[in-house]
Amino acid sequence: MHVRPINVRTRLTLWYVLILALMLLAYAGTFITLVFLNLRKDLDRQLEQDYEIVEEYITAASDGSLNIEPDNDPYFHERWFDIWTTDGMLMYASRPFSGKSLPGVSSAEASEVGFTFHSLTLANQVRLRIMSGKINIEGQWFYIRLIQSEERLWRELKVYVQLLLLLFPPGLLIAGLGGYVLAKRFLAPVDRMAETARRISEKNLQERLPVHNTADELGRLAGAFNALLERLQESFDRLKQFTSDAAHELRTPLTAIRSIGEVGLQNRREAEQYREIIGSMLEENQRLTRLVDNLLFLSRTDAGSFALASEIIDVSAFVRKTIELILPLAEEKDQEIRLEGESFLRITADPALLKQVLLNLLDNAIKYSPKQTIIVVHLEAVDQNALHIRVIDQGPGIPREHQTKIFERFYRVDKGRSRELGGAGLGLSIAAWAMSALGGTIQLESQPGKGSIFTLILPIH
Amino acid sequence: MRILFIEDEWKVARAVAEGLEREGYQIELAHNGEEGFFLLNSRKFDLLLLDLMLPGRDGLEILKTIRSQGMTLPTLILTARDTLEDRVVGLNSGADDYLTKPFAFPELLARIRVLLRRGRGKDILRFQVADLEMDLVTRKIVRAGQPIHLTAREFDLLEYLLRHDRQVVSREMLARDVWQETNRATPIDNLIDVHIARLRRKIDDPFPQKLLHTVRGVGFILSEETL
Numbered sequence: 001m002h003v004r005p006i007n008v009r010t011r012l013t014l015w016y017v018l019i020l021a022l023m024l025l026a027y028a029g030t031f032i033t034l035v036f037l038n039l040r041k042d043l044d045r046q047l048e049q050d051y052e053i054v055e056e057y058i059t060a061a062s063d064g065s066l067n068i069e070p071d072n073d074p075y076f077h078e079r080w081f082d083i084w085t086t087d088g089m090l091m092y093a094s095r096p097f098s099g100k101s102l103p104g105v106s107s108a109e110a111s112e113v114g115f116t117f118h119s120l121t122l123a124n125q126v127r128l129r130i131m132s133g134k135i136n137i138e139g140q141w142f143y144i145r146l147i148q149s150e151e152r153l154w155r156e157l158k159v160y161v162q163l164l165l166l167l168f169p170p171g172l173l174i175a176g177l178g179g180y181v182l183a184k185r186f187l188a189p190v191d192r193m194a195e196t197a198r199r200i201s202e203k204n205l206q207e208r209l210p211v212h213n214t215a216d217e218l219g220r221l222a223g224a225f226n227a228l229l230e231r232l233q234e235s236f237d238r239l240k241q242f243t244s245d246a247a248h249e250l251r252t253p254l255t256a257i258r259s260i261g262e263v264g265l266q267n268r269r270e271a272e273q274y275r276e277i278i279g280s281m282l283e284e285n286q287r288l289t290r291l292v293d294n295l296l297f298l299s300r301t302d303a304g305s306f307a308l309a310s311e312i313i314d315v316s317a318f319v320r321k322t323i324e325l326i327l328p329l330a331e332e333k334d335q336e337i338r339l340e341g342e343s344f345l346r347i348t349a350d351p352a353l354l355k356q357v358l359l360n361l362l363d364n365a366i367k368y369s370p371k372q373t374i375i376v377v378h379l380e381a382v383d384q385n386a387l388h389i390r391v392i393d394q395g396p397g398i399p400r401e402h403q404t405k406i407f408e409r410f411y412r413v414d415k416g417r418s419r420e421l422g423g424a425g426l427g428l429s430i431a432a433w434a435m436s437a438l439g440g441t442i443q444l445e446s447q448p449g450k451g452s453i454f455t456l457i458l459p460i461h
Numbered sequence: 462m463r464i465l466f467i468e469d470e471w472k473v474a475r476a477v478a479e480g481l482e483r484e485g486y487q488i489e490l491a492h493n494g495e496e497g498f499f500l501l502n503s504r505k506f507d508l509l510l511l512d513l514m515l516p517g518r519d520g521l522e523i524l525k526t527i528r529s530q531g532m533t534l535p536t537l538i539l540t541a542r543d544t545l546e547d548r549v550v551g552l553n554s555g556a557d558d559y560l561t562k563p564f565a566f567p568e569l570l571a572r573i574r575v576l577l578r579r580g581r582g583k584d585i586l587r588f589q590v591a592d593l594e595m596d597l598v599t600r601k602i603v604r605a606g607q608p609i610h611l612t613a614r615e616f617d618l619l620e621y622l623l624r625h626d627r628q629v630v631s632r633e634m635l636a637r638d639v640w641q642e643t644n645r646a647t648p649i650d651n652l653i654d655v656h657i658a659r660l661r662r663k664i665d666d667p668f669p670q671k672l673l674h675t676v677r678g679v680g681f682i683l684s685e686e687t688l
Contacts, residue, residue: 275677276677278678279676279678279679280677280678281678282677282678282679283677283678285563285678286632286678289563325640325649325652326652328652328655328656328659329651329652329655331655332655352644356644359649363651
């Protein structure tokens with residue numbers, strides 16, 4: 001059989017009704033039991049009273065026969081009792097009702113000590129309560145049974161049970177309906193959220209789920225969902241931007257190759273001129289290649305598939321070597337690169353990645369600073385656990401409005417000028433990624449007209 | 462020297478073939494895996510140039526098969542995929558070297574020379590181009606009888622150019638072999654140009670015959686002939 005999945009609303013209601021029914025049942029059971037025990041206790045008390053009265057007018061003759069003189073008992077004809085000898089012989093029986101089928105007493109029963117109460121059902125389904133025990137009448141032992149019908153008790157009990165059963169289904173029904181309505185009301189936002197979520201695709205990622213109450217669970221769910229959408233939209237936008245930026249960047253060298261080639265073919269030329277044209281096209285091709293290399297590098301960092309090396313680096317020596325590597329570029333512009341600050345600093349990091357970041361910053365500093373200026377690389381351990389490497393230049397600085405965006409991919413302060421200098425606007429974004437991969441950060445302070453300070457912050461341990 | 466080049470991109474195949482023929486190699490082209498595999502089994506080659514992404518039979522598959530057949534010919538893999546894993550897989554499958562597309566032709570040429578020379582290379586201790594001489598033992602450089610003083614980096618650069626004399630050397634080759642900069646995302650082209658300019662100032666400027674030439678868009682060449 002195929003079971004249709006039940007919605008949460010119905011499931012909640014069913015559970016609710018089930019638990020309520022169980023609770024009511026338990027309650028009814030306890031109640032009925034208590035009523036029953038109480039009624040029976042009343043019956044037992046009545047038997048005891050009967051006994052006290054009956055005992056008064058029973059006397060024994062010396063020959064062992066009994067005299068019953070109920071002169072002062074107006075209800076004698078209603079009392080039901082019998083008396084036996086201790087070896088199981090019936091001495092006397094009062095039978096106000098047709099209790100013929102009451103069983104006899106065995107000698108074993110008759111010799112029991114003390115009074116006991118017990119219930120008994122006769123063959124004709126009549127239920128009885130019996131109090132029995134040995135009594136001593138003027139020095140002789142007898143066994144007495146006093147009997148009351150339990151019929152009234154059971155009738156009363158039945159009325160109670162019927163009453164409860166009568167109230168049970170409508171009570172549950174009302175509770176269930178109430179529960180269903182409540183569940184429906186509380187879960188309605190879920191349906192609305194689902195409806196909205198279903199409508200959201202990459203075309204309308206800016207839509208958000210309705211939040212009715214930020215404090216309750218559903219509100220928090222919608223909030224979390226909206227935050228997720230926010231992040232999705234952001235990364236989606238970034239991806240779109242990246243793709244379009246990358247395409248634009250590819251367009252520039254492609255345009256150059258095409259123009260150079262087309263113009264080159266316009267006239268018949270000397271071999272030397274053709275060499276120039278082809279060489280120029282190859283240069284553009286190299287720019288394309290470098291761009292694609294960078295894009296692949298970035299995509300690999302995005303995919304997280306980048307194996308990091310971990311080596312102990314003597315920071316001062318490492319930075320000095322990197323400066324020495326790039327120094328010829330500074331010398332061409334009569335610039336000086338100074339290494340200042342603390343030596344004997346050690347960190348554990350990926351040297352290739354750190355070198356790439358440093359080369360990038362130094363390359364930028366050399367490129368954008370005027371001739372005959374000084375670039376300072378300053379090393380400092382802050383609070384024993386962070387290494388600050390500052391690259392300080394005397395360049396034109398970066399205007400405030402560009403400062404936060406400068407680490408974004410393809411972002412350039414001055415588009416025309418920077419391309420002339422050979423960049424695609426990826427260097428700093430690669431540097432920023434590399435720093436986060438190294439467990440650090442990169443920061444920028446810059447005053448237009450005075451220069452820039454890029455600070456690399458790396459954990460020392 | 463016979464080289465088999467299995468490459469499905471016909472333009473690339475033809476250009477490379479022409480370039481290699483001009484260098485004196487005999488080139489056989491196959492433009493899919495099946496054809497290449499058939500040629501490998503029917504003729505003898507000294508070197509295999511293998512593109513990895515091929516229609517029909519994958520390059521790695523061909524390589525594994527011929528290696529399992531006991532063919533030991535040197536193999537250079539060319540591919541557009543350049544993650545570390547690809548490189549490792551390629552080399553583990555029996556490739557001798559690995560070149561990522563787009564590659565510079567001079568680089569391809571240099572690698573081919575290395576592979577074909579492998580095993581009988583002798584350490585050369587003296588180089589000479591025209592009247593420029595370098596002695597690796599004394600680390601002295603002399604041009605037209607005059608000693609020339611170079612920095613360590615300039616010395617390495619000149620040595621590399623001399624080892625590849627009359628061959629074009631690309632910036633990528635210099636970056637990797639002289640500067641040991643393997644990360645292609647860290648361009649040091651400007652730096653190389655500066656060093657070339659300095660080297661030129663020392664070995665060429667004072668002399669009428671120029672030896673160190675720039676091949677625009679390709680790289681540099683040390684040669685007594687002007688191009």
